[in-house]
Structures are given as structure tokens and as C-alpha cells.
Amino acid sequence: METTEILSEVKNFINGNFERNGQPSLDVYSPLTGKVISTLPLSESSDLDRAVQSAQAALPAWSSMTLKERVQIFFRYRSLLEQNIDELTNLVHIENGKTLSEARAEVEKSMELCEFAVSMPQIVSNEVQEVSKGVECRIERKPVGVVASIAPFNFPNMVPHWTMPNALVLGNTMIMKPSELVPLSVVRIAELLKEAGLPDGVFNVVNGGKEIVEAICDHPQISAVSFVGSTKVAKIVYKRATSNLKRCVALGGAKNHLLVLPDAHLEMTASNVVASMSGCAGQRCMAAAVMVGVDKVQHIIDQMVIECSKIVPGDTLGSVISKEAKERIENYITEAEAAGAKVIVDGRGAKVDGKEEGYYVGPTIVDYVTPDMKIAKEEVFGPVISIIRAKDLDEAISIENNSNYGNAAAVFTQSGGLAKQVMERASAGMIGVNVGVPVPREPFPFGGWNESKFGVADITGKSSIEFWTQNKKTTVKWNPEARTNWMS
Numbered sequence: 001m002e003t004t005e006i007l008s009e010v011k012n013f014i015n016g017n018f019e020r021n022g023q024p025s026l027d028v029y030s031p032l033t034g035k036v037i038s039t040l041p042l043s044e045s046s047d048l049d050r051a052v053q054s055a056q057a058a059l060p061a062w063s064s065m066t067l068k069e070r071v072q073i074f075f076r077y078r079s080l081l082e083q084n085i086d087e088l089t090n091l092v093h094i095e096n097g098k099t100l101s102e103a104r105a106e107v108e109k110s111m112e113l114c115e116f117a118v119s120m121p122q123i124v125s126n127e128v129q130e131v132s133k134g135v136e137c138r139i140e141r142k143p144v145g146v147v148a149s150i151a152p153f154n155f156p157n158m159v160p161h162w163t164m165p166n167a168l169v170l171g172n173t174m175i176m177k178p179s180e181l182v183p184l185s186v187v188r189i190a191e192l193l194k195e196a197g198l199p200d201g202v203f204n205v206v207n208g209g210k211e212i213v214e215a216i217c218d219h220p221q222i223s224a225v226s227f228v229g230s231t232k233v234a235k236i237v238y239k240r241a242t243s244n245l246k247r248c249v250a251l252g253g254a255k256n257h258l259l260v261l262p263d264a265h266l267e268m269t270a271s272n273v274v275a276s277m278s279g280c281a282g283q284r285c286m287a288a289a290v291m292v293g294v295d296k297v298q299h300i301i302d303q304m305v306i307e308c309s310k311i312v313p314g315d316t317l318g319s320v321i322s323k324e325a326k327e328r329i330e331n332y333i334t335e336a337e338a339a340g341a342k343v344i345v346d347g348r349g350a351k352v353d354g355k356e357e358g359y360y361v362g363p364t365i366v367d368y369v370t371p372d373m374k375i376a377k378e379e380v381f382g383p384v385i386s387i388i389r390a391k392d393l394d395e396a397i398s399i400e401n402n403s404n405y406g407n408a409a410a411v412f413t414q415s416g417g418l419a420k421q422v423m424e425r426a427s428a429g430m431i432g433v434n435v436g437v438p439v440p441r442e443p444f445p446f447g448g449w450n451e452s453k454f455g456v457a458d459i460t461g462k463s464s465i466e467f468w469t470q471n472k473k474t475t476v477k478w479n480p481e482a483r484t485n486w487m488s
């Protein structure tokens with residue numbers, strides 16, 4: 001598949017069939033070239049309703065299968081991901097713009113998420129206890145019903161796998177709403193689920209924008225909504241879904257602070273910090289956004305400049321998602337410069353030969369940023385790191401604590417004691433010690449704090465089991481001779 005090839009039009013996937021019914025159409029661009037590669041339907045609430053009816057109809061049979069039966073489909077599905085990894089990788093590359101190796105790593109992560117889902121029978125065990133002579137109480141985990149998953153643009157393959165495998169193996173049926181910027185990977189995911197033997201109606205895809213998200217939050221037959229995207233929209237979705245009495249977990253944006261101490265290992269720290277801020281063109285909610293340099297760290301900053309010089313846009317650095325994103329990112333850099341910061345590596349105006357219309361921003365380091373600057377506070381979501389200088393660890397931690405967000409924070413040091421202080425005092429859900437992208441791997445759950453996540457459960461790992469199930473508590477007595485007591 002060439003990046004210039006026009007891919008077939010995107011269709012909704014409802015009750016096991018792909019369909020498109022003359023809804024208004026939206027162009028899909030490849031950010032690598034700026035060219036239209038497909039179109040998607042801007043679905044209407046009637047499309048969502050048909051998807052919900054198909055999910056509702058599939059629910060009784062699917063939820064009454066045993067967990068062990070349901071995971072069999074996901075063993076087959078995980079192998080199909082592996083068999084089709086080249087094609088899936090290419091789709092992510094073309095629609096999102098990340099490099100082929102980043103896209104491949106994304107699909108591999110989706111496979112790992114399926115591995116966790118198929119391990120559910122080993123993790124989810126119901127509890128039973130004789131609570132009174134001859135009387136048993138038991139707890140069973142039951143699905144919540146028809147659920148929805150709303151995804152962002154930055155991981156077209158992986159984010160749908162944060163929710164879909166766990167929600168489905170636990171007996172729910174699902175409506176997936178992909179980002180309208182990257183709808184192609186989910187089409188292939190639906191095809192492979194069908195090939196793996198997933199019954200019709202268990203997984204449905206409805207494409208579109210804001211209107212479909214609002215209709216999901218309002219639909220009376222949807223019981224749970226998961227959302228991943230910006231904080232602005234996470235707040236809207238969380239408020240609207242919960243005001244309609246649904247359970248909701250809504251993951252928002254991020255502004256991750258990496259605290260770098262003078263004793264940090266030079267090469268490892270410089271390469272990890274630069275990889276964190278520039279990987280996936282900085283469009284990861286776990287990307288380094290601010291480096292807080294504590295005391296004397298100039299030698300590390302100099303090494304980061306060397307690391308940036310090794311990065312080649314269009315080769316080892318992918319594109320950002322859109323023309324608007326490129327302009328927004330470059331404006332942040334320009335405004336910071338005007339406010340007194342110093343751009344020591346400048347990625348503005350990056351061009352790639354043969355892809356002059358692609359949306360590229362080179363790696364960028366902005367030094368001498370102060371906490372009051374816009375670039376220090378807002379999510380840039382590009383391959384840009386701001387450096388704020390702090391006199392000591394207390395000041396560095398207070399800079400981190402002042403962020404509205406709280407997805408990730410990390411510390412780079414050789415001192416266990418100082419690292420421990422950051423582990424305890426940073427106000428973020430995921431902490432790294434000498435790790436620039438501290439994504440917990442299954443069974444550990446993924447989820448931030450503060451304005452990076454709304455709702456109680458995390459979105460992956462063991463914590464997601466709480467979100468995708470509800471407890472049924474049953475009290476049983478069969479023996480009439482059981483001693484009479486207050487439970488009789």
C-alpha cells in the first residue's frame with residue numbers, strides 16, 4: 001500500500017455488516033502527504049440507534065456465554081492481529097503520520113492488550129462464603145450491558161484496544177466511535193473480529209464527530225461510556241454521560257513534567273527525555289512536555305541538543321496530525337520566544353523532500369521557559385519540550401504540582417532517596433524513575449490524575465474490570481434444617 005493510494009470509503013459496522021446510507025461525507029487526509037485518502041460518513045443519531053439496537057439484541061446470548069468461551073474468540077483475534085501486522089502498521093502510519101516502527105509498536109501493544117483480556121478467566125473469580133450456618137453469600141461479576149468507547153486520533157489502533165477486548169470478554173456489547181481524523185484502523189479491527197468469530201452485533205462502529213458523541217452520552221440504552229481525548233471534551237463527555245446516569249471514565253490531556261537532577265546518567269537521560277518528547281511527534285498523552293532542570297544540568301541539555309540533531313523528520317520523526325496542529329505547535333514556540341524564552345533547537349518550518357505538503361514539525365527545545373508562560377501551562381501536543389530551571393527539588397516538585405493536569409511525571413537521578421521524594425510528592429497518576437514514558441504494562445492499569453482523568457476506575461488492566469462489570473450479590477440457603485438465625 002502506497003501512502004498516495006486512495007483507500008476505499010469508510011463505512012459504519014452495524015450488526016456484522018458494513019454500511020453507508022448517504023450520510024454527509026467528510027474527507028480523511030494522510031498527514032504524511034496532506035492528500036485525501038478516504039472519506040467517512042458523518043453519521044446521524046438514527047445510525048447510532050440502529051447500532052445500539054443491534055448491540056442490545058446481541059447482549060443476552062453474548063453475556064450468557066462463559067468467560068472461558070468468550071476469550072477463545074480473542075485468542076483467535078490476537079493471532080489475526082499478528083498475521084496482519086504489516087497491513088495494520090501501514091494503516092496507522094498512513095492515517096496518523098507516525099513512523100512505521102512507531103506504528104508497528106502500537107499494533108504490538110494492541111496484541112499485548114488482547115493477551116491481558118484472554119487472561120481474564122485467571123483473574124476474575126467470583127467469591128463465595130458460608131456467612132451463616134447453611135447460608136452462602138456469593139458475588140459474581142456481571143457485564144454492565146451496551147457500552148461505548150470514544151477514541152482520539154493519536155493511537156488509531158491501540159486506544160480502541162484499551163477498551164474493546166476487556167469490555168467484550170467481560171460480556172458487554174459495544175459501540176466504538178473512532179476519531180474522524182483516523183477512522184481506517186477500526187474498519188480493519190471490525191473485519192478481523194468478525195473473522196475471529198465474534199457474533200454479529202457484539203461490536204459495532206459508528207463514525208462521525210461531536211453529534212455522535214453527544215448522542216452516545218444521551219442514549220438511554222447505553223450503560224457505560226469510556227472516552228479518551230482532550231480535557232476540554234473529556235469534561236463535556238463526563239458531565240453529559242453522568243448527568244444521564246451512566247457510568248463514565250474520561251481520560252483527558254496532559255502536561256507531563258520530567259524532573260532532571262544534576263547526578264542523572266548523562267546519555268541515558270538525554271536520550272530518554274528527547275525520545276519522550278519527540279516519539280510519535282510528541283502526540284502522546286505520556287510525552288514529556290516540560291523538563292524541570294534542577295540546579296546544574298547544562299551538560300544534560302547540551303547532550304539533548306546532540307540527540308535532537310540525530311532526528312530526521314520524515315524518517316525517524318513522523319508528521320503531526322493536521323495543518324492546524326502544525327500551525328498551533330509553531331505558534332506556541334513563537335509566542336514563547338516573544339515572551340523571553342530561548343529556542344535552542346528549532347523545528348519550525350520542517351520540510352520533507354517529496355512530501356512538501358505533509359505536516360512536519362522538527363524536534364524543538366525551548367529553554368528558559370517560566371511557569372507563567374502559555375507554553376509551560378497548556379498542552380502543545382507536538383515534538384516540543386520546554387525547559388524550566390529550578391534551584392532545588394522542592395521548587396521543581398512545586399512546579400509539577402501546580403499543573404492542572406496529572407497524567408505522568410518522571411525523575412531522572414541516581415539517588416534513590418531523591419527519586420522516592422518525587423514518587424511520593426508528584427501529583428500524577430503514572431510516575432517514572434529514569435523512565436521517560438512511564439506507561440504501566442498489563443496487568444497494571446493506565447490512568448492519570450487531576451484534569452487528565454475523570455471517573456473512578458483506570459481504563460486498562462485490573463482496574464478496568466471494575467468499570468466494565470457490576471457485582472451481583474446472591475444469598476442462598478438450600479437446607480431447611482439450617483440453624484434458624486436472622487438471615488432465615
Ligand code: NAD
Pocket residue numbers: 150151152153154177178179180208209210211213214228229230231233234236251252253254284285379381407448452
Ligand atoms: P479530542 O478531544 O479532540 O477528540 C476525541 C474524541 O472526541 C474524538 O472522537 C472526537 O470526534 C470527539 N470530539 C471532539 N470534539 C468534541 C466535542 N466538542 N464534543 C463531543 N465530542 C467531541 O482529542 P484528539 O485531538 O483526538 O486527541 C488528542 C488529545 O487526546 C490530547 O489532548 C491527548 O493528551 C489526549 N489523549 C489522552 C490520553 C490519556 O490517556 N489521557 C490518551 C490519548 C490521547
